Amino acid sequence: MKVIVRNTGYFFREIKTIVKLDLLSNIFSIISLSFIFFLLSLIFSGGNIVEHMITAIEDEAQISVYYSDDIDVTIIGSQIKEISGIRDILYIDETEAKAEMTEIMGEESRIFELFDHNPFDPYIKVKIELDQVDTIVEEVSSISGVELVRDNKEILDKLKDISSLISLLGLLIVIAVSVATLIITSHIIRQGIYLNKEQINTLRLLGAPEYFIRLPFILEGLLMTILSGLMSNIMLFVVLKYIYSQTMSFLPFITLPKFNGIMTLIILITLGLSFALGLIGSLFGLKSTNK
Amino acid sequence: MIIANKLYLKYPDGTLGLKDVNLVIPSGEVVYITGPSGSGKTSFLKLLMGMESPSDGYLTVLGKDMNNINNRELRRLRRSIGPIFQDFKLLDGRTVYENVIIGMRFLDFSKSEIQNLALATIKRVGLDHKINSIVDNLSYGERQRVAIARAVARRPLLIIADEPTGNLDKDNSLNILDLLKSFKDNNTTVIITTHATHLIEDEQDCIKINVLNGKMSTEEVSYESNC
Numbered sequence: 001m002k003v004i005v006r007n008t009g010y011f012f013r014e015i016k017t018i019v020k021l022d023l024l025s026n027i028f029s030i031i032s033l034s035f036i037f038f039l040l041s042l043i044f045s046g047g048n049i050v051e052h053m054i055t056a057i058e059d060e061a062q063i064s065v066y067y068s069d070d071i072d073v074t075i076i077g078s079q080i081k082e083i084s085g086i087r088d089i090l091y092i093d094e095t096e097a098k099a100e101m102t103e104i105m106g107e108e109s110r111i112f113e114l115f116d117h118n119p120f121d122p123y124i125k126v127k128i129e130l131d132q133v134d135t136i137v138e139e140v141s142s143i144s145g146v147e148l149v150r151d152n153k154e155i156l157d158k159l160k161d162i163s164s165l166i167s168l169l170g171l172l173i174v175i176a177v178s179v180a181t182l183i184i185t186s187h188i189i190r191q192g193i194y195l196n197k198e199q200i201n202t203l204r205l206l207g208a209p210e211y212f213i214r215l216p217f218i219l220e221g222l223l224m225t226i227l228s229g230l231m232s233n234i235m236l237f238v239v240l241k242y243i244y245s246q247t248m249s250f251l252p253f254i255t256l257p258k259f260n261g262i263m264t265l266i267i268l269i270t271l272g273l274s275f276a277l278g279l280i281g282s283l284f285g286l287k288s289t290n291k
Numbered sequence: 292m293i294i295a296n297k298l299y300l301k302y303p304d305g306t307l308g309l310k311d312v313n314l315v316i317p318s319g320e321v322v323y324i325t326g327p328s329g330s331g332k333t334s335f336l337k338l339l340m341g342m343e344s345p346s347d348g349y350l351t352v353l354g355k356d357m358n359n360i361n362n363r364e365l366r367r368l369r370r371s372i373g374p375i376f377q378d379f380k381l382l383d384g385r386t387v388y389e390n391v392i393i394g395m396r397f398l399d400f401s402k403s404e405i406q407n408l409a410l411a412t413i414k415r416v417g418l419d420h421k422i423n424s425i426v427d428n429l430s431y432g433e434r435q436r437v438a439i440a441r442a443v444a445r446r447p448l449l450i451i452a453d454e455p456t457g458n459l460d461k462d463n464s465l466n467i468l469d470l471l472k473s474f475k476d477n478n479t480t481v482i483i484t485t486h487a488t489h490l491i492e493d494e495q496d497c498i499k500i501n502v503l504n505g506k507m508s509t510e511e512v513s514y515e516s517n518c
């Protein structure tokens with residue numbers, strides 16, 4: 001330990017020498033690793049965003065209940081309230097229904113001016129517990145006077161499909177990234193050792209401990225992957241920033257997770273991963289060149 | 292102290308590098324190993340450094356049985372040896388100073404001890420004006436002095452120089468031999484191989500061992516008066 005501390009400066013100068021000996025390979029490795037980590041962080045942010053959307057929609061889980069005009073809406077309402085899993089109900093009349101739609105459609109809502117009477121029907125907005133949506137829809141439908149029950153289960157199911165697809169994809173990409181990183185790192189370490197084999201041999205003849213000989217190479221691998229991790233963070237920052245600003249101006253009803261939160265999460269993930277993979281990759285590289 | 296008894300070294304291709312070596316080298320001596328090219332001088336030094344293992348017979352170096360030495364002990368043994376290789380094995384691209392202290396970085400010296408030992412040794416080999424030069428740019432003789440400084444600055448118990456006079460003229464050879472001999476003290480043995488027997492004809496107070504066809508011993512040559 002004392003030897004390591006006393007020689008810190010030496011080890012870092014050694015890294016410089018090792019890197020300089022094969023500068024291009026090192027630069028190319030860092031670039032490829034950066035893109036690999038960037039891919040990884042993209043998939044992580046994608047997954048994170050979809051997850052966030054799902055929770056947002058689940059919190060808003062609601063069904064719309066349409067009824068025939070010849071019946072007292074409060075009777076239907078009180079019957080709905082008895083069903084378990086109902087959180088809240090709200091009566092929406094024609095004007096409110098039109099106002100809601102006008103807001104969603106924005107500019108396009110001018111089309112309503114073509115109608116000489118309000119085309120919207122009144123309905124009951126029912127907030128529910130999402131996991132009971134199937135039984136609730138069934139029970140509400142059977143209430144007399146109820147004509148149509150609409151739920152947003154379809155969107156939710158789609159999102160959940162996307163989410164599990166991203167999870168699967170994410171898993172595959174994590175595996176691919178790990179393998180690629182390990183291969184690249186161990187290869188560059190092996191190359192460094194090969195180019196330095198005379199010096200390594202000399203150090204061995206002088207009785208240098210193995211850790212003293214190996215440390216610069218391990219540090220080189222670590223430095224390379226961590227640097228790549230940081231580069232990928234910068235790329236992600238730029239791309240995500242763009243996606244966020246685009247989404248906010250063109251798709252304002254989509255709720256995105258907090259930008260800083262997602263960025264911090266992904267910086268932590270990539271740095272942790274690049275550290276671990278760099279270490280393992282370097283050790284692999286060293287192991288495979290042991291005489 | 293080095294003891295060899297019926298020591299053999301057989302290379303993988305079947306060549307006998309050394310055969311039936313019997314000798315005792317006490318510590319604190321200057322030892323010349325002479326013999327024609329291919330006789331086995333370097334082979335013997337390789338055994339001393341654990342670069343090869345005895346094929347048969349017995350060898351101890353500084354109390355270590357070279358037949359049964361593990362990696363850890365071998366590293367420790369090498370830390371007590373100051374080797375000067377025929378091709379010097381300097382670290383290219385580094386300064387004279389860096390090359391001299393590399394052998395001390397992992398020894399039990401403090402930072403200031405390392406610095407003082409290195410500076411004193413570099414001065415002693417006459418390279419203080421070149422201390423920050425990159426070794427690649429030095430002359431042959433200067434590079435050799437760097438190699439010597441690296442070997443001795445770490446205060447080894449055994450200094451080994453393989454053919455240090457190989458590429459030098461007579462005057463420079465004598466100077467280098469004098470320099471190497473000067474590092475001998477009560478604890479430190481200096482072993483020098485050379486085929487230039489004429490250079491050491493007049494040498495006194497040393498052990499001369501002649502190798503012929505891999506055979507060497509301290510029995511017939513004495514470390515007596517004629518040496």
Ligand SMILES: Nc1ncnc2c1ncn2[C@@H]1O[C@H](COP(=O)(O)OP(=O)(O)OP(=O)(O)O)[C@@H](O)[C@H]1O
Pocket residue numbers: 302303304306307308326327328329330331332333334335454486
């Ligand atoms: N690695 C090896 N494999 C096979 N044979 C070897 C090997 N190294 C040396 N030899 C042989 O062993 C014998 C002794 O070689 P060694 O290098 O010890 O001679 P030397 O006395 O140092 O010669 P020189 O004065 O030329 O340096 C020679 O015949 C040589 O060819």
Ligand SMILES: [Mg+2]
Pocket residue numbers: 332333334453454
């Ligand atoms: Mg030789």
